[in-house]
Amino acid sequence: MTDVLICGAGIAGSTLAYWLAHNGFTVTVVERAPGVRSGGNPVDVRGPALPVVEAMGVEARLCDAATRAKRVRLLDKHGRAVATLGLPAAKGHEFEIPRSDLATVLYETACKDADFLFDDTITGLSQDQHGVDVTFARAVSRRFDLVIGADGVHSAVRRLVFGPEHDFVRPTGIYVATMSFGEAVDHPEDVLLYNTPGRLAALHPSRDEGGVAFIFRATPDDIDIRDTAHHKRIVTEAYDGLGWRVPELLARLRNADEVFFDAVSVVDLPSWSRGRIVLLGDAASCVSLLGEGSSLAIAGAYTLAGALAEAAIGGIRRYETAHRAHVATQRRPMKLVAAMLVPKTRQGLMVRNLAARLWPQSP
Structure with missing residues (x-):
C-alpha cells in the first residue's frame, strides 16, 4: 500500500x-x-x-x-475596560x-x-x-x-x-464569523472583547493585519456554507445596534472580500x-x-x-x-469555555466579568 x-x-x-x-x-x-x-x-x-x-x-x-x-481586555459599550486578563505564558515554544x-x-x-x-x-x-x-x-x-x-x-x-x-454533526448553537481587519491595529499586545448577552465582538492584534471575530448564539435557518452574502446578512442582523466599535466592524464586514462563517459543531x-x-x-x-x-x-x-x-x-x-x-x-471543557466566552444572559455576563476582575493578573 x-x-x-x-x-x-x-x-x-x-x-x-x-x-x-x-x-x-x-x-x-x-x-x-x-x-x-x-x-x-x-x-x-x-x-x-x-x-x-x-x-x-x-x-x-x-x-x-x-x-x-499578551492580554485580553474585556470592554463595555463605550470601550472602557471592564477587566484585563493576562494570557497564559507559553510553555517552552508554544505559540x-x-x-x-x-x-x-x-x-x-x-x-x-x-x-x-x-x-x-x-x-x-x-x-x-x-x-x-x-x-x-x-x-x-x-x-x-x-x-x-x-x-x-x-x-x-x-x-x-x-x-x-x-x-454525525451536532451544532452547538454558537456561530463564528471571522475576517481580516484590513490593517494593523493600535493595540499590538491586546485582544479586545466586547460582549452583550449571546454576542461577542473581538478585535485581535494578529500580525501585519488585525483580525475580527463575531461569535454569537443563534438558530439560523439552513445555511449554505458558500453563500458569503447570506453570512454577512446574518451577522449584520445579529449585531445591529450594538455599541463599542461594532458599527465600524460591520461596515468592514460588508466590504470584505473573504469571510469565514460556520457553526461551532x-x-x-x-x-x-x-x-x-x-x-x-x-x-x-x-x-x-x-x-x-x-x-x-x-x-x-x-x-x-x-x-x-x-x-x-x-x-x-x-x-x-x-x-x-x-x-x-x-x-470536556468546551461547554465551560462557551459559557465564559459568550454568556447567554445579562446575569451570566455580570458573573463572568466579576470572575475576570478577581482572576490573578499575572500570566
Missing part, C-alpha cells in the same frame, strides 16, 4: 502529506479551494503538535509569524499563529514531495479489498490504495462513505474508518472553539502517518485508539 489520496489541503491534510511522503508513500492531495485557504481566527500550536513541527523543520518560520498577544499562516507554511513544506490538485473535489468513492476507485469533479478518475478525508466539518469523504452530515462517529477510507481532523472529530483543534490536527496527522508506515491497513485502528484519547481531553 503506497499510493494515497488525501482530501483537504488544510492543516491536517498538509501535515499528513508531508509525513506520508517522508515515510515513502506516493501522496496526492485534492482541495476544493483554488489555493491554500486564507482567513480564519488565530490558532494555537502546543502540546503534542510542537515536536511534530520541530521535526518538520518549520518551527522557526511559524514562530516568526506568531502573534504577540499562537494566524490560521492562514500556519496552513501556508505546512503546505509549502509538504508540496515539495506531494502532488496537490486545487480547485477540485471527490465526487465518488468505490472500494474493494485492494483499493479505492475515485471519481473527481474535474480530474480523470484514478485508483488509490488508501483515501483519507481531511476535508473539515463538512467533509465530502464522510458524506460519501459514512452518510449524511446531520447523522461537535462531530461524533462510532468509527473513523471504513475499509481503506479514513477520516482525520475536523472531519472525524471537531471539538474546538478557541483554536486548539489545529494542534490536535497536527498531532493526529503525525499519529496516522506513523501507524500506516508501521502496519499499513492494520495501523488505522491503532491511530484511532491513540488519537481518540487526545480528542476526549479537549472536548
Whole structure:
C-alpha cells in the first residue's frame, strides 16, 4: 500500500502529506479551494503538535509569524475596560499563529514531495479489498490504495462513505464569523472583547493585519456554507445596534472580500474508518472553539502517518485508539469555555466579568 489520496489541503491534510511522503508513500492531495485557504481566527500550536513541527523543520518560520498577544481586555459599550486578563505564558515554544499562516507554511513544506490538485473535489468513492476507485469533479478518475478525508466539518469523504452530515454533526448553537481587519491595529499586545448577552465582538492584534471575530448564539435557518452574502446578512442582523466599535466592524464586514462563517459543531462517529477510507481532523472529530483543534490536527496527522508506515491497513485502528484519547481531553471543557466566552444572559455576563476582575493578573 503506497499510493494515497488525501482530501483537504488544510492543516491536517498538509501535515499528513508531508509525513506520508517522508515515510515513502506516493501522496496526492485534492482541495476544493483554488489555493491554500486564507482567513480564519488565530490558532494555537502546543502540546503534542510542537515536536511534530520541530521535526518538520518549520518551527522557526511559524514562530516568526506568531502573534504577540499578551492580554485580553474585556470592554463595555463605550470601550472602557471592564477587566484585563493576562494570557497564559507559553510553555517552552508554544505559540499562537494566524490560521492562514500556519496552513501556508505546512503546505509549502509538504508540496515539495506531494502532488496537490486545487480547485477540485471527490465526487465518488468505490472500494474493494485492494483499493479505492475515485471519481473527481474535474480530474480523470484514478485508483488509490488508501483515501483519507481531511476535508473539515463538512467533509465530502464522510458524506460519501459514512452518510449524511446531520447523522454525525451536532451544532452547538454558537456561530463564528471571522475576517481580516484590513490593517494593523493600535493595540499590538491586546485582544479586545466586547460582549452583550449571546454576542461577542473581538478585535485581535494578529500580525501585519488585525483580525475580527463575531461569535454569537443563534438558530439560523439552513445555511449554505458558500453563500458569503447570506453570512454577512446574518451577522449584520445579529449585531445591529450594538455599541463599542461594532458599527465600524460591520461596515468592514460588508466590504470584505473573504469571510469565514460556520457553526461551532461537535462531530461524533462510532468509527473513523471504513475499509481503506479514513477520516482525520475536523472531519472525524471537531471539538474546538478557541483554536486548539489545529494542534490536535497536527498531532493526529503525525499519529496516522506513523501507524500506516508501521502496519499499513492494520495501523488505522491503532491511530484511532491513540488519537481518540487526545480528542476526549479537549472536548470536556468546551461547554465551560462557551459559557465564559459568550454568556447567554445579562446575569451570566455580570458573573463572568466579576470572575475576570478577581482572576490573578499575572500570566
